[in-house]
Amino acid sequence: MDNEALMRRINAATDAKKAAAAQRTTAPTVAAAQPMRQSPVLRQSTAIPTNPPPVAPQPTAAPAAPQVARATPQPAPAQPIPQPVSAVVPRAAPAAVQPAAAPVQPSHATAQQSQVPPVVPPQTAPQAAPQSAPASSNAPLMSFRPVTPVAEPVLKDGPRPMRKEERPEAFVIACNGNMAVVQGDTGCVDTVTGLTWAVGRMLSIVVGDSRVVGMICDVEMPNGEFTPEDRSVLRFQVELQGEVNEDSDTGKPKFVKGITRYPGVGSVVHQIRAADLASIYAATGDTNAVIGHLSQDDSIPAFVDIPDMLSKHFAVLGSTGCGKSASVSLLLHAAQELVPDLRTIILDPHNEYSRAFPEANTISQINLDLPFWLFQLEEYVEVLFRGKPIVHEEVDALREFIPDAKVKFRDSEDRVKLRQDSTSGGFTADTAVPYRMADLLALIDEEMGLLESRYEKTTLKSLKARINAHCSDRRYAFMFRHRTIEDIAAKIIGNFFGLPGTGSLNTIIQMAGMPAEVVNSVASVLCRLSFELAIAAKGNLKVLVVCEEAHRYVPAGKDGFEPTRRAIARIAKEGRKYGSFMAIISQRPSELDPTILSQCSTVFSLRLTNDFDQDIIRRAISSSSASTIAFISSLSNRECIAFGEGMSTPMRMRFRNLPKQWLPGAEADVFGNSQPVRDAQSCARVFHQWRGELSA
Numbered sequence: 213m214d215n216e217a218l219m220r221r222i223n224a225a226t227d228a229k230k231a232a233a234a235q236r237t238t239a240p241t242v243a244a245a246q247p248m249r250q251s252p253v254l255r256q257s258t259a260i261p262t263n264p265p266p267v268a269p270q271p272t273a274a275p276a277a278p279q280v281a282r283a284t285p286q287p288a289p290a291q292p293i294p295q296p297v298s299a300v301v302p303r304a305a306p307a308a309v310q311p312a313a314a315p316v317q318p319s320h321a322t323a324q325q326s327q328v329p330p331v332v333p334p335q336t337a338p339q340a341a342p343q344s345a346p347a348s349s350n351a352p353l354m355s356f357r358p359v360t361p362v363a364e365p366v367l368k369d370g371p372r373p374m375r376k377e378e379r380p381e382a383f384v385i386a387c388n389g390n391m392a393v394v395q396g397d398t399g400c401v402d403t404v405t406g407l408t409w410a411v412g413r414m415l416s417i418v419v420g421d422s423r424v425v426g427m428i429c430d431v432e433m434p435n436g437e438f439t440p441e442d443r444s445v446l447r448f449q450v451e452l453q454g455e456v457n458e459d460s461d462t463g464k465p466k467f468v469k470g471i472t473r474y475p476g477v478g479s480v481v482h483q484i485r486a487a488d489l490a491s492i493y494a495a496t497g498d499t500n501a502v503i504g505h506l507s508q509d510d511s512i513p514a515f516v517d518i519p520d521m522l523s524k525h526f527a528v529l530g531s532t533g534c535g536k537s538a539s540v541s542l543l544l545h546a547a548q549e550l551v552p553d554l555r556t557i558i559l560d561p562h563n564e565y566s567r568a569f570p571e572a573n574t575i576s577q578i579n580l581d582l583p584f585w586l587f588q589l590e591e592y593v594e595v596l597f598r599g600k601p602i603v604h605e606e607v608d609a610l611r612e613f614i615p616d617a618k619v620k621f622r623d624s625e626d627r628v629k630l631r632q633d634s635t636s637g638g639f640t641a642d643t644a645v646p647y648r649m650a651d652l653l654a655l656i657d658e659e660m661g662l663l664e665s666r667y668e669k670t671t672l673k674s675l676k677a678r679i680n681a682h683c684s685d686r687r688y689a690f691m692f693r694h695r696t697i698e699d700i701a702a703k704i705i706g707n708f709f710g711l712p713g714t715g716s717l718n719t720i721i722q723m724a725g726m727p728a729e730v731v732n733s734v735a736s737v738l739c740r741l742s743f744e745l746a747i748a749a750k751g752n753l754k755v756l757v758v759c760e761e762a763h764r765y766v767p768a769g770k771d772g773f774e775p776t777r778r779a780i781a782r783i784a785k786e787g788r789k790y791g792s793f794m795a796i797i798s799q800r801p802s803e804l805d806p807t808i809l810s811q812c813s814t815v816f817s818l819r820l821t822n823d824f825d826q827d828i829i830r831r832a833i834s835s836s837s838a839s840t841i842a843f844i845s846s847l848s849n850r851e852c853i854a855f856g857e858g859m860s861t862p863m864r865m866r867f868r869n870l871p872k873q874w875l876p877g878a879e880a881d882v883f884g885n886s887q888p889v890r891d892a893q894s895c896a897r898v899f900h901q902w903r904g905e906l907s908a
């Protein structure tokens with residue numbers, strides 16, 4: 213090594229010593245040795261790889277000493293990077309005699325002279341690409357699977373568990389089958405959480421080795437006057453929910469519905485422990501999804517068992533504007549994550565779910581294709597009479613002529629093979645076999661020409677006029693979209709139900725703007741087909757039908773379209789045996805058919821302000837949790853009372869925040885980005901839409 217290089221090393225080491233002495237705050241030996249030991253780490257292993265790419269330019273010799281000086285006051289934990297030190301030590305080995313200053317600076321000077329080209333590319337370039345790859349991958353926006361918490365060591369300065377003498381206590385003074393009366397005082401404040409005993413809080417009643425769990429539903433002061441200075445007597449009405457026992461295998465608390473031993477007078481009552489509260493709402497299996505958190509404790513997740521929720525049907529009820537559609541979107545995404553082969557059909561009356569499911573097969577009135585011959589007789593009659601009183605003589609004529617028209621179509625398709633089977637046996641008015649309207653009208657004309665007709669001519673003329681008017685009505689163009697009649701049942705059904713599964717498993721039927729009789733007929737056909745396909749698949753096809761604004765399809769009383777009511781009721785009563793499921797979404801549960809709603813074993817009730825609607829929920833929930841209904845009119849947005857088969861016990865919870873890509877929304881925001889109708893072109897477009905003159 214030449215003298216010039218040696219002098220540069222000595223000068224650099226001297227500058228580093230001076231800078232370290234100026235910043236020295238500890239013993240001379242420690243202050244001198246510590247910066248020298250860290251300088252190779254900061255220079256060659258820490259600063260270069262971890263700094264962002266814009267800071268990659270090579271440092272000059274002048275700022276070397278200040279950077280070492282700034283690193284000196286940092287504590288000397290061994291955490292900085294022990295592995296890079298071992299990688300640098302072999303380079304500094306030739307001069308590792310003095311306080312490590314001589315070997316450090318020469319290696320630094322050598323790196324400066326070579327502009328550090330062999331160090332920077334291997335450390336930065338290969339690592340930057342793998343970090344950016346996951347960001348561009350098609351990872352889900354949100355996962356609903358429970359995450360197993362990692363046990364963290366309890367720090368000495370962290371929160372300590374509450375001791376028995378610090379736990380505020382009260383005492384049972386009365387008890388019956390599902391209620392208990394507890395007496396305490398205004399000093400009952402949790403010394404750890406700082407929470408007072410108020411309505412909605414959970415209590416724990418000690419009964420031997422178990423703890424009976426209850427919820428405060430009413431608080432009163434018997435004496436009538438409150439004085440802040442004194443500890444006034446309080447009395448609580450507590451609903452008993454169940455009991456918590458220690459699991460003999462794991463030693464952890466386990467919640468059990470029902471009560472085996474009731475508390476006696478004088479039993480000690482205290483606020484529930486965090487572990488007991490978590491055990492009440494804990495996940496019950498591998499098919500649970502995290503859909504939110506408890507309202508009373510946001511650290512405890514809210515779980516729902518997806519198979520139980522689907523197989524026994526579920527309902528989402530709530531007033532308009534309380535987050536009902538967003539909650540439905542969250543539940544559907546959770547169901548599709550845990551049941552990947554689930555097929556979903558959404559009857560969307562407001563055209564808002566296409567934004568939440570952009571990959572779905574969206575079918576609107578423009579591209580709706582549902583041939584008339586797929587309709588059963590009752591469904592076709594509803595469309596034909598359009599809500600007017602039904603003439604039973606005309607219906608009887610249709611029941612006779614439609615099978616003959618199907619035979620005519622079959623014979624024209626294959627005369628040689630089917631000529632010998634010229635009867636209509638095996639064909640009914642409900643058989644999903646193609647036929648031509650021209651053949652049906654020809655049969656009516658032929659019957660009218662007979663001298664001894666079975667029907668009055670006025671009846672047949674009226675029936676023919678109805679059919680002609682129906683065929684020329686633009687609103688029902690989806691039933692006559694094909695000019696040539698052919699058997700395309702497999703194609704039509706595959707388009708609705710995502711068969712054979714090569715495309716999206718979600719289908720959205722946009723019904724905004726459709727006439728009421730069209731909506732009822734389409735809903736009836738799709739619900740009936742989903743049930744029949746599930747039976748034909750013998751349980752190997754899982755189909756979920758989501759009925760938004762279900763009170764339109766299955767209203768209470770005798771109103772509504774009877775075929776739709778019958779199809780939905782059949783899914784509600786028998787669908788779970790075959791894989792046909794149903795979701796009822798409504799803002800007026802009091803207007804729903806009580807038979808349909810009673811079949812929904814899992815209910816998510818958001819804010820309801822109407823007394824009749826609240827009464828429906830009050831009758832559906834168990835008596836041991838009736839007090840939760842008291843909160844139903846004061847719930848905030850996306851907050852609900854959830855109860856039923858999908859969760860272990862009724863709970864007041866808040867749904868998770870959804871990504872913007874999953875939030876439903878209407879096609880136009882009337883107070884946001886909507887375009888006002890002003891010019892002649894926009895007005896003409898509105899008139900065409902109003903008249904039903906739609907174009908693709």
